[in-house]
Amino acid sequence: MTKGKMIYEGKAKQLFETEDRNKVLVYFKDDATALNGAKMAQIHDKGIVNNKITSMLFKLLEKEGIPTHFIDRISDREQLCRKVDIFPLEVIVRNVVAGHMAERVGLPEGTEIPNTIFEISYKKDELGDPLINDHYAVALGAATYEELKEIYAMAGRINKILIDFFATLGLRLVDFKLEFGKDEEGNILLADEISQDTCRLWDLETGKKMDKDRFRRDLGDLEETYREILKRVESKLK
Ligand code: UDP
Numbered sequence: 023m024t025k026g027k028m029i030y031e032g033k034a035k036q037l038f039e040t041e042d043r044n045k046v047l048v049y050f051k052d053d054a055t056a057l058n059g060a061k062m063a064q065i066h067d068k069g070i071v072n073n074k075i076t077s078m079l080f081k082l083l084e085k086e087g088i089p090t091h092f093i094d095r096i097s098d099r100e101q102l103c104r105k106v107d108i109f110p111l112e113v114i115v116r117n118v119v120a121g122h123m124a125e126r127v128g129l130p131e132g133t134e135i136p137n138t139i140f141e142i143s144y145k146k147d148e149l150g151d152p153l154i155n156d157h158y159a160v161a162l163g164a165a166t167y168e169e170l171k172e173i174y175a176m177a178g179r180i181n182k183i184l185i186d187f188f189a190t191l192g193l194r195l196v197d198f199k200l201e202f203g204k205d206e207e208g209n210i211l212l213a214d215e216i217s218q219d220t221c222r223l224w225d226l227e228t229g230k231k232m233d234k235d236r237f238r239r240d241l242g243d244l245e246e247t248y249r250e251i252l253k254r255v256e257s258k259l260k
Contacts, residue, residue: 023047023102033059034072034219043105044206050076050099054219056238058150065237066245068219069099071252076215077101078259079184083212086183088176090212091203106203106213110164112151113173114141115181116197120222121235123197126153138181140174145201172210173202180212188223191254193232196222218251 025047026039033055038047050069055062073095080092091103116123119133142159143151159165165173177200188195198221201214214220218233225232232251236244 023096025100034069035215040102045093046103046105047096048101048103050101050215054234054237056234059147061238063237065248068248071248072215072217072219073099073101075217075252075255078255079187079216080212082187082259083180083183086179088180088183088212089209091205103213104205104211106205106211108145108201108203108213109169109173110145110162111159111173111201112143112145113177113200113202114143114197115139115177115200116141117181117185118194118196120196138178140177142170169204169210176202176210176212184216184221187258188221189226190258192226193223193251193254194226196224198222218248223251 023040026041028036028038029046030037034051034053036049036051038049040047050073052064052066052068053062054065054068077092077095080090084090084092091106093102093104095101116135116139119127119129119135120131123139124131142154142156144154144158144162144164145151154162156167156170159170160167180200181195184198185195198216200212200216202210203213204210221233222235223232224230231241232247235241236247
């Protein structure tokens with residue numbers, strides 16, 4: 023697969039054309055940002071870790087019947103994916119109170135909730151990705167009500183699969199972010215990445231935060247924790 027022109031560069035990844043107009047090459051960088059870009063750093067080998075973890079998790083989800091953009095991991099930092107138009111939405115799924123939800127509603131992190139919470143925010147860096155709802159999304163032309171219904175249904179199925187999978191690794195899936203896109207035929211596919219950068223994962227035994235909060239909150243052990251997550255995922259998936 024030849025790497026063509028760069029189509030897009032985001033905070034953590036670059037996207038390149040390939041000779042097939044329906045496929046793109048995704049390159050995972052070591053750059054990390056938090057607090058809407060206010061905090062920036064390089065995390066050694068993060069691109070390699072996140073590419074591997076995302077590839078294994080997307081393969082697992084495909085096997086469980088979730089359509090994704092993922093085709094193949096072709097090198098340490100690169101994967102081949104189906105080209106999609108990304109919905110300008112971040113879909114957040116929460117199983118336990120943490121992060122912004124804790125701040126928003128004044129509950130301590132770790133508070134149990136009886137139901138799964140689905141949130142959407144509008145992907146607009148200059149506005150800090152504001153929290154919106156379905157009616158906003160439709161008004162903004164970001165998605166139709168039917169598309170949103172399908173996206174939430176997929177997010178719910180993904181949540182069930184991932185809660186069970188991470189539990190086998192001794193990890194509690196607290197919350198996570200998903201992005202979806204549409205291919206040429208209009209199929210909705212899971213896209214972007216799933217890793218410790220986009221999920222909150224707490225060790226089931228010790229409660230240790232095993233995710234990007236170590237970077238956001240300067241908790242230390244960053245690279246070691248990222249390697250540990252990779253090791254646990256690799257112990258179950260290839
Ligand atoms: N998240 C993400 N990218 C974002 C915002 C959130 O991957 O731009 C993930 C984050 O890692 C966490 C979940 O979505 O697992 C919920 O994040 P929250 O809304 O609490 O915001 P945060 O505190 O992470 O900024």
